[in-house]
Amino acid sequence: MGKKFLFNPIEGTFDIVAGEDDYLQASKENDQINFNTGDEVIFDTVDMSAGSAISLNTSTGIFTLSAGKTYKLTCGLRFEYSSSARIGFQWYNITDSVAISMLARIHTMSSTNNYSNLPVMQCIITPDIDTQVSVRCTWEGDGVEDVNAGYTWAIVEKISETFPNVTSVEKEWTEFIPSVDAVTTAPTLATTHKKKASYKVVGKSLHIIWSYSHIWATGATGGSGDYLIPIPAGYTIDTSKVDMASVENTYAYGTPIGHGRIMQDTAWGELTVVIHDNTNLRLIITNENSGGTQVFKFMSNGFFAINVNNQKVLFTAEIPIITT
Numbered sequence: 001m002g003k004k005f006l007f008n009p010i011e012g013t014f015d016i017v018a019g020e021d022d023y024l025q026a027s028k029e030n031d032q033i034n035f036n037t038g039d040e041v042i043f044d045t046v047d048m049s050a051g052s053a054i055s056l057n058t059s060t061g062i063f064t065l066s067a068g069k070t071y072k073l074t075c076g077l078r079f080e081y082s083s084s085a086r087i088g089f090q091w092y093n094i095t096d097s098v099a100i101s102m103l104a105r106i107h108t109m110s111s112t113n114n115y116s117n118l119p120v121m122q123c124i125i126t127p128d129i130d131t132q133v134s135v136r137c138t139w140e141g142d143g144v145e146d147v148n149a150g151y152t153w154a155i156v157e158k159i160s161e162t163f164p165n166v167t168s169v170e171k172e173w174t175e176f177i178p179s180v181d182a183v184t185t186a187p188t189l190a191t192t193h194k195k196k197a198s199y200k201v202v203g204k205s206l207h208i209i210w211s212y213s214h215i216w217a218t219g220a221t222g223g224s225g226d227y228l229i230p231i232p233a234g235y236t237i238d239t240s241k242v243d244m245a246s247v248e249n250t251y252a253y254g255t256p257i258g259h260g261r262i263m264q265d266t267a268w269g270e271l272t273v274v275i276h277d278n279t280n281l282r283l284i285i286t287n288e289n290s291g292g293t294q295v296f297k298f299m300s301n302g303f304f305a306i307n308v309n310n311q312k313v314l315f316t317a318e319i320p321i322i323t324t
Contacts, residue, residue, distance in 0.1 A: 022051030022158035024063070032147035041077065041089070041135040041147055043154050054156050062094060062134045063156050070126040070160040075135050078118045078151040079106065088139030091123045094132040100125055103138060118151055124159075173198045176232045178210050180306060181280065184225030187306045191219030199232050206235055206319040208258070213312040222301035228280040229273075231319060237278045241320040244275060254284065260315025262299065264308050271299075273317045281317065 026043035035041070042061035053066040065071055073091050091101035101123035125133065135154060178197035180187055189195075193214035200207050210229065214220070231237065242255035254274030262269050262285055269287035276282045283299040297303045299313075 022053040022069070023156065024049040024054045024056055025155045026056055026058075026153065028147065028149045028152045031149045035079070035087070035137055035140075035147045037137050037140050039137045040092075041075075041137075041152065041154075043135075043152075047153075051158065053158050056156075060134075062132050063154075065125070065127055065131050065133060065156070067127050067129045067131070069158050070124065071156055072122060072124055072159050073101070073133065073154070073156050074120065074122045075154040076118050076120045076152065077104075077135070078148040080146050080148050086140070087137065089121070089135055090138050091121065091125075092134050092136035092138070093125070093127075094134055095127075095129070096131070099136075099138060100133070105139065173200045173209075174232075178212060179230055180212070180223075181228040181230055182223040182225045182301070183228065185223045187223030187227065187301065188219065188221040189306065190214035190217050190311070192216065201235075201321070201323075204238070204321060204323050206231060206237075206321045208232075208315075208317045208319065210260075210316070211312075211314045215310060217307045217309050217311065220307035222305040222307045224301050226282060226298040226300045227306070228276055228282060230280050235279075236322045237275055238320040238322045239275060239278055242275050244277075254282070257281075257319055258315050258317025260313070262304055262314075263310070263312045264304050265310045267304070269304065271313070271315050273315050275319070281319075283313070283315070 025047045027045050027047055028041075028043055029045050032039075032042055040061045042059070043056060044058045044061070046056055046058065053069055054071070055064045056062070057064075063073075075091070077089060079087060086105060088103045088105040090099040090103050092098070093100045101121055104119050104121045106119050121135075125131070133156075175196070175198050178195045180189065189212070193212065195212045197208065197210045199209075208231065242257065244254065254272075256272045256274060258273030258281075260271035260273065260283075262271055262283070267287065269285040272284040272286065274282050274284060284296055285299055285304055287295050287297070287304075
């Protein structure tokens with residue numbers, strides 16, 4: 001009945017339930033007397049079933065189908081009447097108040113028992129919301145008939161299922177405009193510069209590639225305070241997943257979420273990317289001073305300020321984000 005799928009995403013993970021068999025076979029143990037236009041065939045017995053997508057109310061004969069799946073509906077009915085008579089029935093979508101199959105019209109035979117033959121009717125439905133369906137009398141021509149027990153049956157089975165698109169798990173790289181802010185006053189970038197940044201979302205992580213450079217610092221100002229790097233608009237950092245950066249000269253107060261390199265005239269340093277708040281990053285520079293001692297400081301107007309010639313900043317980061 002079901003099909004089994006194996007997904008191997010390039011990056012990230014997602015949960016999916018696939019291959020579950022869903023079907024329900026029903027029948028009638030009791031004749032249904034005076035079956036008339038607008039009446040539902042009351043399938044009063046569940047013969048066999050599997051899964052949770054399909055259910056039957058045996059008091060009303062109404063099936064309930066879970067949304068997001070495709071179903072095949074099949075039934076076979078036998079009628080009886082005191083003389084030759086005509087009747088029509090269809091699979092009917094009760095939720096949307098519309099017939100969903102062709103009209104099946106039959107005659108009972110004018111004989112001793114006056115039974116009809118046993119026509120079989122099928123249709124396909126893919127509801128986008130939980131939906132109720134039934135087999136309904138939609139036309140009768142010569143009198144009210146009886147639905148015959150023992151020979152009347154229905155089978156409802158799921159034949160396919162809608163699965164999440166892999167593009168919702170991993171998006172393509174998207175460019176955004178990199179910028180530099182600061183805790184107090186944002187610096188001004190050099191009049192002539194190059195900058196490039198891209199991001200993509202994988203699961204609950206925002207991946208960033210970021211770069212900035214200039215040769216001459218003409219037009220640049222250093223601003224005031226530690227520099228901040230805003231993440232792309234529309235995303236919020238999940239600060240509960242990391243320690244926040246707050247104290248200089250130590251890694252203990254900021255969980256590294258990225259790395260890079262900074263160069264400035266004859267000086268250079270290694271970058272460690274940490275989180276400042278729910279929309280900004282900060283850059284810790286590891287640099288050896290003139291005395292041979294390593295220094296760990298945030299990039300700021302007082303340390304590798306952006307208004308110095310021959311500047312280049314490059315980093316990559318993987319940032320935990322809040323998703324809905």
